[in-house]
Each structure stands twice: as C-alpha cells, then as structure tokens.
Amino acid sequence: MALPNSSVYDCIVIGAGIQGSFTAYHLAKNQKRTLLLEQFPLPHSRGSSHGQTRIIRRAYSEQFYTSMMQECYQLWAELERESGIKLYRKTGLLVIAPPGNEEFESICRNMEQNKVSWERFTREQVMAKYPGLILNPEDVACCDDNGGILYADKALRAVQEQFQKMGGVIQDGQKVKHIQPGQVVTVTTTSDIYQAKNIVITAGPWAQKVLSPLGLELPLKTLRINVCYWKEKIPGRSGLLQNFPAFLGVNLNGEEHEVYGLPCQEYPGLIKICFHGGNEAEPEERDLQAKPPQIPDIQILCNFISKYLPGLHPKPAVIEQCMYTNTPDSNFILDYHPLHKNIVIGSGFSGHGFKLSPLVGKILSELSMGKEPSYDLTPFSISRFQTPQASL
Numbered sequence: 037m038a039l040p041n042s043s044v045y046d047c048i049v050i051g052a053g054i055q056g057s058f059t060a061y062h063l064a065k066n067q068k069r070t071l072l073l074e075q076f077p078l079p080h081s082r083g084s085s086h087g088q089t090r091i092i093r094r095a096y097s098e099q100f101y102t103s104m105m106q107e108c109y110q111l112w113a114e115l116e117r118e119s120g121i122k123l124y125r126k127t128g129l130l131v132i133a134p135p136g137n138e139e140f141e142s143i144c145r146n147m148e149q150n151k152v153s154w155e156r157f158t159r160e161q162v163m164a165k166y167p168g169l170i171l172n173p174e175d176v177a178c179c180d181d182n183g184g185i186l187y188a189d190k191a192l193r194a195v196q197e198q199f200q201k202m203g204g205v206i207q208d209g210q211k212v213k214h215i216q217p218g219q220v221v222t223v224t225t226t227s228d229i230y231q232a233k234n235i236v237i238t239a240g241p242w243a244q245k246v247l248s249p250l251g252l253e254l255p256l257k258t259l260r261i262n263v264c265y266w267k268e269k270i271p272g273r274s275g276l277l278q279n280f281p282a283f284l285g286v287n288l289n290g291e292e293h294e295v296y297g298l299p300c301q302e303y304p305g306l307i308k309i310c311f312h313g314g315n316e317a318e319p320e321e322r323d324l325q326a327k328p329p330q331i332p333d334i335q336i337l338c339n340f341i342s343k344y345l346p347g348l349h350p351k352p353a354v355i356e357q358c359m360y361t362n363t364p365d366s367n368f369i370l371d372y373h374p375l376h377k378n379i380v381i382g383s384g385f386s387g388h389g390f391k392l393s394p395l396v397g398k399i400l401s402e403l404s405m406g407k408e409p410s411y412d413l414t415p416f417s418i419s420r421f422q423t424p425q426a427s428l
C-alpha cells in the first residue's frame with residue numbers, strides 16, 4: 037500500500053457513473069483539483085449508466101423537474117459543442133395514458149406553465165403519425181416536441197474526456213474501501229490512499245455500502261431492471277421502425293406502473309421497450325436471479341406489446357440488465373452528509389436521472405465548493421426521510 041499522496045485534492049468524487057462524471061467535470065471547470073475514483077475498469081456495464089440510449093424530456097408531473105430540464109438541454113448542448121459529438125436526437129416524447137389520469141394532466145399542465153413546446157393528440161392523430169401503435173379507444177396522448185434520446189455511452193465517455201482535458205484525474209479499477217472524515221478527508225482504495233478537502237459520493241447502487249460506515253442509513257432500494265428489446269413479427273411490416281418516437285405509457289392496461297420505449301438504436305431492427313421498475317437485488321447479485329420475481333415485469337410488458345404494438349413479437353428478443361437506486365418518493369438525494377459538511381451525497385436517481393445529470397453534477401459541485409446551489413434543493417434533502425443517524 038502506497039503512502040498518502042502528499043498533494044491534497046480539492047475534491048475526490050467516488051463513482052464514475054454519469055452523476056459522478058458530471059460532478060467532476062463541473063469541479064474541473066471551476067479550477068478545482070479533482071480526482072474521480074471508480075471501482076471497475078472503465079467503461080463498464082455493472083451500474084446504472086451503461087447502454088446506448090436514455091430518454092430526455094421536459095414532460096414531468098413535478099414542476100421542479102420540468103423547470104430544471106430547461107437548463108439541462110443547454111448543458112447537454114454545451115457538452116456536444118465541447119466534445120464535437122452528437123449526444124441528443126430529437127424524436128418527440130409521446131405520453132399515453134387512460135382518460136382522467138392525474139399524472140398525465142399534471143404533465144400537460146406543467147408543460148403549459150413552463151412554456152414547453154407541446155401538443156395534445158387525439159387517438160386518431162397518434163395512430164396516423166406512428167403506424168403500428170394501436171391505442172385503446174379512450175386513451176389520451178400528448179407530445180413533448182423536444183423530447184428524444186440521449187446517446188448514453190457516448191455521453192459518459194465525452195464528459196469523462198472533457199474532465200481529463202481540463203486536468204482532472206481518473207483512477208479506475210480502484211474500489212474505495214474506507215473513508216476517514218475530517219477537515220482533510222482520507223480515502224483508501226484497494227490500491228492507494230488519497231486525501232481531499234471535500235468528497236462527493238455518487239456510488240449509484242453501492243451508495244448505501246459506502247454510506248453505512250459513515251453513520252448514514254438512507255431508505256434506498258436497489259432494483260434489477262430487465263432492459264428488453266423487441267422484434268417485428270414480419271421484418272419491415274409493422275411501420276414501427278421508420279418513425280418511432282420515444283414514449284411513456286402511464287398506467288396503461290390497468291397497470292400501476294409505467295412502460296416506456298425508445299426508437300430502434302442499439303440493435304438494428306429491434307425496439308427497446310421497458311418496464312419502469314424491477315425486483316429488488318443486491319448490485320453484486322444482479323445477474324444471479326436467485327429469488328422468484330415479485331413483480332412480473334416481463335409478463336406485463338408482453339401484455340402491453342400484444343395490445344399496443346401487435347406488429348411486434350410479444351416475447352423479448354434480447355434482455356439485458358441494469359440497476360435503479362430508488363428512494364421512497366422517486367426524487368433524488370442531493371445534500372450534505374448530516375454530520376460532515378465536506379461530504380456531499382448524490383444518490384437515489386430512481387431510474388430517471390440520466391437526462392438531469394449535467395445539472396445534478398453542477399449542483400453537487402456547488403455544494404462541494406460551498407456555493408449557494410442554483411436550485412431549491414428541498415425536494416432532494418435527506419431530512420425529508422426519518423433517517424436514523426449514528427454519531428461517529
């Protein structure tokens with residue numbers, strides 16, 4: 037084991053998923069000497085940020101996300117300019133729901149109040165615009181015109197490269213084993229010891245494992261997500277591959293959960309359609325499927341496909357795995373450690389944090405630099421939970 041590095045970093049960020057990588061990027065933009073630590077050799081597919089695509093949208097039922105997404109679009113465009121890489125494709129984001137659905141109505145209200153470019157569609161308009169998509173006669177729909185997809189793997193690589201270009205240091209293949217809080221925080225990994233004035237913990241599904249020894253228990257649940265890709269019954273026939281939007285189905289088919297889909301991208305000829313949820317699993321045991329699933333996510337998807345997208349085979353052609361880290365209210369955690377002001381936590385992204393990551397990174401960097409955060413962080417505070425806190 038090496039001796040502690042004599043130079044003390046301004047900040048060490050633990051976890052090089054999309055949230056930690058954007059945090060490190062904003063710190064480096066602010067001339068902070070920053071180290072980004074990652075347990076796996078990069079790139080990897082063990083956490084929450086891998087894969088080729090994610091949905092971007094302002095269509096949210098919570099006004100704070102709709103409002104924050106305005107700046108996110110600007111920050112994504114800034115990263116595109118800096119890296120010279122296209123990261124966003126506008127496809128429109130279609131929201132479909134049963135009539136009288138409260139979440140749907142809040143989404144429409146929010147888009148209107150926040151001056152988002154959007155429109156309501158009749159069932160006939162949806163089916164004419166997107167051949168192959170069959171709505172129930174009473175379903176309602178609207179479109180967030182600038183919704184679309186983000187190229188996730190490319191975005192992660194781009195933000196890490198820009199961070200390094202600004203002088204930031206990445207050490208991958210080093211798992212953080214111990215954090216010693218103090219005015220200067222000492223971080224011990226599997227192969228080295230580092231020191232910093234501040235640390236930010238963005239450990240995704242491993243967050244609780246990193247936080248427990250620091251006396252903090254958060255109500256986080258880690259879920260295994262089945263990422264499903266679907267094939268046309270007759271290649272080229274369904275009409276779905278030509279002009280398919282990103283979509284969000286809210287409480288369709290009498291289900292309490294959401295389903296969402298993205299146009300064909302990662303596998304030619306296959307469309308990605310997923311269940312927004314999953315079964316609890318330890319991140320280390322993600323691929324073992326030890327217990328029978330409590331939520332029949334794939335069956336729910338098969339039922340949805342049969343009804344709404346009958347041109348697709350109602351059995352997935354490919355299933356891959358990813359992880360969510362959920363809070364009870366599905367809102368993020370962006371806050372200081374209650375006992376240590378120089379330890380900042382970004383966690384609980386609850387399966388919808390990718391699109392917001394440029395701003396999450398900016399906010400976490402502001403907290404770490406002791407600046408006033410640019411947004412009201414009340415919805416993201418640790419104090420909203422009844423959290424038992426050990427005093428260490």
Ligand SMILES: Cc1cc2nc3c(=O)[nH]c(=O)nc-3n(C[C@H](O)[C@H](O)[C@H](O)COP(=O)(O)OP(=O)(O)OC[C@H]3O[C@@H](n4cnc5c(N)ncnc54)[C@H](O)[C@@H]3O)c2cc1C
Pocket residue numbers: 050051052053054055056073074075076082083084085086089090091092210211212213238239240241242243246261263310358359360383385386387388389390391392
């Ligand atoms: C299938 C799926 C679909 C999604 N769809 C969307 C979408 O359409 N739109 C959207 O906006 N969001 C979406 N999300 C959510 C989004 O991808 C996540 O919110 C986001 O990737 C979370 O990033 P993270 O950095 O918090 O976590 P992660 O990517 O998991 O990063 C955490 C990192 O910390 C590292 N780490 C952990 N412990 C240690 C340690 N002790 N030492 C060193 N390193 C450590 C891990 O190895 C990991 O690399 C989706 C997520 C999934 C899984």
Ligand SMILES: O=C(O)[C@@H]1CCCC=N1
Pocket residue numbers: 091092093284294296312387388389
């Ligand atoms: O965050 C998103 O937009 C997607 C779609 C809805 C469910 C989760 N992720």
